[in-house]
Amino acid sequence: MKIQLCKKFTHHNLLEKKLSKVFPDATIITKSCIDMCKVCKKKPAASVHGEKIKAKDIAKLISKIEKT
Secondary structure, eight states: EEEEEEEEEHHHHHHHHHHHHOTTTTTTEEEEEOTTTTTTTTOEEEEEETEEEESSHHHHHHHHHHHH
């Protein structure tokens, strides 16, 4: 699984750390932009295999990624 994160999210280091614990086999990449402007600065967001996912908090984002 390939997960891309935006470095503009304030807690992107924490998000990356939690994702790597939940998905140890996933490739997690922090990019400068994932084309979700204004969303990724305030809320956790990720691009998983090209599908853009956002959530209110990190736990909800992880559960959404698990469902895909």
